[in-house]
Amino acid sequence: MKIKVETWTLNDLVNAQGKINPKPQYQRTSVWQPPKKKLLIDSILRGYDIPKFYLRKTPNDLIFNYEVTDGQQRMRAIWEFIEGKFTLDEATFDNINTKNLSYNKLSKNNILKHTQFLNYPITVAIITEASQEEIRTLFAR
Template sequence: MWSVEKKRLLIDSLLNGFDIPKIYLHEHATPIEVDGRRVRFSLIDGRQRLEAIWGFLDGEFALADDFTLLEDGAAGAAGKTFNELEQSDDLIAAFLTSINLDVCVIRTDDIELIEEMFSRLNEAVPLNAAEKRNGRGGVLRPIVRELVTHPFFTDKVPFDNTRYRHFDLALKFMLWAEAGRPVDAKKRQLDEFWDDNKSAASEMSGVQTRVASALDVMAPVFEDNDRLLANVGMISVYFLAFDRRLRHGQPIPQRHALLQFNIVRSLESFEREESLSPTMKDYLEFDSLAQRMTDGYALEFRLEVLDRYLNAHA
């Protein structure tokens, strides 16, 4: 429970125009019954703030004795309850009741997500794009959740789904499978893809099958907790390569070829750029683009370099 001093500070902040943190509400798809009442919203975060505001409006405490309005230095409201403000400083009272709180509504039936949000909010860790996206619901959410149960994610990828890292990868796979090629997979594109397909269940079912087929052939190639999959950018390139080869009926690469590709790229040591062969230049460019993990051009270039290597060493 907040102390009276902390409650007073909140009211002081509101009256002086300072920002306060958002109130987070959970909107249930179907109203739930609580104490004999059917309610549509549950509070995720902001209870102490709301109780402080309601407590002041109900006369449970007064403003601090040293309260002043920073705009003009007026101290006439100091030490007064809300009821007293209505009698003597009605403009201040009216201003307080007209303030619009910043409220964020989360529409989901995923209780685990709500609990995770509560934990993060109370640890002052902001939600990332994948967490916010999954909170909005839609057709892609159950598809992504099903995809990350695939053995490729559960057994082969050497990092867990903390902060929905697997979810984010699976959504990128869906985007690229639907496009049929590497495209930008930055936050804006992923958000648009998620929201544009909220009701296209039949279309997305086919894309899901295509992604799952690629994962089916990828999983046996890699070892459990495979170090080749430690880099998210390389996982993306591998998926694009396997997906392309599966669609074109080309041989599926084996782990030793992928490992050798990494070794060959790591062995370059050249004094002058003019001494590099075109292939070696491509390898260096492949690595220089490693940080552009969501850029369509970078993904296309890296895919082509890997593809040429695999064709040459089949």
């Protein structure tokens, strides 16, 4: 198994959405409740560090280039926020009131914060040449 660590932005993650299989066989279903999703987005907006994502390269897959090995819940939360599936609760930072803040409102009302959000760096570990057993072992840790 080989692992190459890369730095992506949230914009890169959004653009790759159709190329990433978020639910390979070994992944659990989406279990994060809205408060946890909101907390993740709040952390990103505040510039806090979040854990890295693990993606397995799938060269033989005709649909997807990658599958999520670790980070599925976080990835889904980011995609869902951008798709407008939830808004944030009330908090204030950087002179922004986040009560009912949606991605749409962020993009229209605060261009600087919107740009910072899309340019937020994430660490992505790309796994290649790994057997299903190695992936299961990595995910189980």
